[in-house]
Amino acid sequence: MMKKLVAFVLFLFPIALMAQKGDYILKGKLKPDGLINKAYFTCSQFNIRSAADVTDGMFEFKGTIEEPAEAFILVQYKGTMKSERIPFYLEPGKTEFIQTDNPAEPIVVKGAKVNADYQKLMTSLNPVLDQKTKLDAQFKALTTEQQQDKGIMADFDKKEDVMAKERQAICLAFIKANPDSFLSLYALNKYTGYIPEYEIAAPLFEKLSARVKATPSGKAYAAQMESLKSTAVGKQAPDFMQPDLEGKPVKLSDYRGKYVLVDFWASWCGPCRAENKNVARSYSVYHPKGLEILGVSLDVAQFKQYWLKAIEEDKLPWKQVSDLKADNAAAKLFGIQAIPQNVLVDPKGKIVAKNLKGQDLHDKLAEILK
Template sequence: MKQIVIAFLIILGLSPAILAQEGFKITGRLGGSLGGNLVLVGSSSEGAVKLGETTMIDGNFEFSGSVEGVMPAYILTEEQQPIATVMLENLEYTLVAGESGIEVLGGGESQKIWNEFEVINRHVLKEKMKMEQEGRAAYAQQNQMKLQALQQQFAKIATDAEAKQLDLFKKYKDSFVSAFMIASGMQQMDYVSLKTLYDMLGGNVQANFYGQLIARQLMALKQIEPGSVGPDFQGVTAAGETITLHGVKAKVKLVDFWASWCGPCRQEMPNVSKIYKKYHELGLEIIGVSLDKKVEEWTKAMKEEKMEWLNMIDMESRIARLYFVRGIPHTILLDENNRIIAKDLRGKQLEKKIAELLKN
């Protein structure tokens, strides 16, 4: 009877050895004289979970244990440097040194899908490192044409990689790996980009843990999209006055995220100052939010730039996180009802929009 069952399983393409697998086993065969302590950390709905630790000797190591379902896991050095990412389930994995880095062999369908994404990511990283080296040489030679050519070349590589990733998201819309990939990079995405990827996912994937993380991020990003009422915040101005965004009365409000150490911010300040002087009496109020870490550097820059408008310092980046500020200068334009009109306008575009709003 047992032989008949085994034969039937083989016909179905199921190996008895796989069915008997009660846990996972990760074997490292990296070669060389690599050594040191390693830790295996899983990512779950409860947060980071330590799944095991071991010592690597001459590039060899082993982890074993068990998990439920599929769990993203990271092999880290004791300095918390990542060695590899594994879509971990109760199967066998082997890590070997490849041309483009450490390769993960074995595992299940989720690992195969992850590896396809990794091929794209590693290609971009390899080209980026190569171009950074060429860029440093071009900068030393003050070769602006070469620098511009490198920027255009990398932009094309990034665009091609994005297109390939989109194809994979469509192909694997029902895999949790796609949701995990999107959730891992969503902090760098705006609402439209993230919503586009989320809408590609199948219903079951949208309902899983990573799908729900993306949905919550979308809800937060929606609050800072044009047309939404901007989240309120509070701060203390350089004059010692406690104010809130919603409490400031003005027909048009400009929130300007900046810092004393930000070159582009300082370059834009004369334009901001000109706009303030020209439109303040007509109903414009500016609230500067500095991301400086030291009060003296903030106040020194304010004096140097002769800032006459409201200004506060956000040393813990609380306000910046509220508005998902990923780079500065960053501006948010709001109407008298605190509804967001536009974001990231500068120069002539900023003045044109403010003038248009104040005419209405």
């Protein structure tokens, strides 16, 4: 857990679960005791952030969406810092938020089919997610000395691995049992993670119903699978061209005849910045033996100065390029949805390894650059 580098999500598939546009209405049916006085509604996919007063236990939000998406309601208790966050799926139709007379019970969400499937999946996942939250809290409580103890860290890693396998098993069971559920796309993303392996993800995706695969999210996932298939280890790396820091065009094919590590990162990505130290160490050892690195930044033009500052701060001496667009063309070509990621290309332009991090990067470079 603590030894593993977690990928920073760049642009998630918007789990877009229905093709048709529709009106939604969210209704709060809380206890009319005045303890909850404010409700906040957020849906990141559609940039919705709205607030409503709670009167006699009632609140309401209305609108129109293109397709269902993850969202949440946050209710605030009057005169306190106490609040309750209620995740749900925003979908066309009516969704109700009902508070029972039992103060120990959470607010219940009552919606249509997509939301019912979401609640079913989360009911299975929540016990494991709660365990993970407790484990994270235990880690944060460790002293610096304890965090450097290999035995303690190995125990944490072992526990996290067990939880990860439990989460994967739950998601896999849901996917197999519900091939016609839109939520199976959500479960598939949870199962494979943000850096999916084609050999694992593609067969599961193919078993989903034609109706699910025809949704916008289904089409997006299919496109990613095609990109991953065409850039698998053993395939010829697709060429691309992006400008360097001076605006001069640089092609991947310019490095033909040398081993080149194509490194996808961004200045705003914490895990990328942490891994930069490891990549820099590799470069210092293996550049004299023939290694080149081509950094591809997923920063955007508006914040170019942070990209330049990060290059200087992290002391990255190799070539850096970027089209400075939110949907970086090179990243899209390689099916990249999260960073850091990298692709190792041999002198003939063939992909020989992907996503080498930490000691794995050093070991692979030592193997090929003797």
